[in-house]
Amino acid sequence: MKKSPLTILILLLLATGCATRNALEVSARPVALPASTAVAAPISTPETSPPAEGAAPTFSLFPQIPSDAARIATAPLHWEGGDWAKFGLGVAAVGGAILLDRDLRQIVERNSSSGLLRVANDVAPLGSYYSFGVLGAFYLGGKAFHNEKALSVAQDGLVSSLIAAGVITPVLKIAVSRQRPGSADTTFDRDSGGTSFPSGHTTQAFAVASVIAAHYDSFWVRAAAYSLAGLVGLSRMQQGEHYASDVLAGALIGTAVGNAVVKFHESERLHIAFAPSMNPRSRGVAVGLRFDFGDR
Numbered sequence: 001m002k003k004s005p006l007t008i009l010i011l012l013l014l015a016t017g018c019a020t021r022n023a024l025e026v027s028a029r030p031v032a033l034p035a036s037t038a039v040a041a042p043i044s045t046p047e048t049s050p051p052a053e054g055a056a057p058t059f060s061l062f063p064q065i066p067s068d069a070a071r072i073a074t075a076p077l078h079w080e081g082g083d084w085a086k087f088g089l090g091v092a093a094v095g096g097a098i099l100l101d102r103d104l105r106q107i108v109e110r111n112s113s114s115g116l117l118r119v120a121n122d123v124a125p126l127g128s129y130y131s132f133g134v135l136g137a138f139y140l141g142g143k144a145f146h147n148e149k150a151l152s153v154a155q156d157g158l159v160s161s162l163i164a165a166g167v168i169t170p171v172l173k174i175a176v177s178r179q180r181p182g183s184a185d186t187t188f189d190r191d192s193g194g195t196s197f198p199s200g201h202t203t204q205a206f207a208v209a210s211v212i213a214a215h216y217d218s219f220w221v222r223a224a225a226y227s228l229a230g231l232v233g234l235s236r237m238q239q240g241e242h243y244a245s246d247v248l249a250g251a252l253i254g255t256a257v258g259n260a261v262v263k264f265h266e267s268e269r270l271h272i273a274f275a276p277s278m279n280p281r282s283r284g285v286a287v288g289l290r291f292d293f294g295d296r
Contacts, residue, residue: 069163072260090252097245104244105181108237120235127201127232131161131208149215156261157211164257165204169250172198181240198249199242205232206254214262229254 079087097104126134135157142150178188178197188197209229213222233247 065159065162068159068261068264069167071264072163072257075260094245094249094252097248098243101243101245105237112238116238120238123231123235124201124239126228127205127236131204134208135161152265153212153215156215156258156265157208160207160211160254160258160261161204163261164207164254165200168253168257169198169200169203173200178246181243196242197246198253199233199236199246200250201236202229202233202242202247202250203254205229206251207258210255210258211262214259
């Protein structure tokens, strides 16, 4: 029986949910706070009991995107030798892929089929509106089950998508102006108005995948996230919309931005813990506040 794209998306979400069920944690539970980082303030509430375990964490769906974008833009100013080495490897990999683009394109064309094209058409939306559906599922699940990790995935994924696929990739498309596959001229011509390099769908897919992988330790969750993102890149090549170097560049951009945004936000999130007040003069709840500003 033929499955519609919506059915495929639902099945993917169900599979991911089953794989991550045991990995989900309720981060809003009371935790022991170090004396140096915890500030306890008794609240005089004679008739009030401590908040229920698993209270919904604070979440902002629209964080300070300009601030994150500015930090990413200025990140090279703070890079060290290892960071520049990674950047150089990425540039070299994309440059090598450019040299092989024509040959790889011919391989894709020779092995193309109507069945593969149908699969590509179903998978490609995971690099556009389907990916926002996945983030929406994380958000709704986080709100429903008071899961801070799921809410963080939704927040970080949204910010990463807007920066990587909404700003960086479009700017590069305009600056590079590479023609799509099928054009007689595949050189980089700023006056051609091409939009092939880098792949926006792949950038979006890897931005979301890298955020999910950064938040969950499960090998299977990470493998599923990156595998689906990789399929998006391959689908864009199968559809004849991009070269291999376009896809590789998009994957590197999305992964780099996604990991950077997670790192930024992890160092800023406020953790709140509730515990009974030990002050014999008052009855109530002690609220512990812990900021994570450690080295990351």
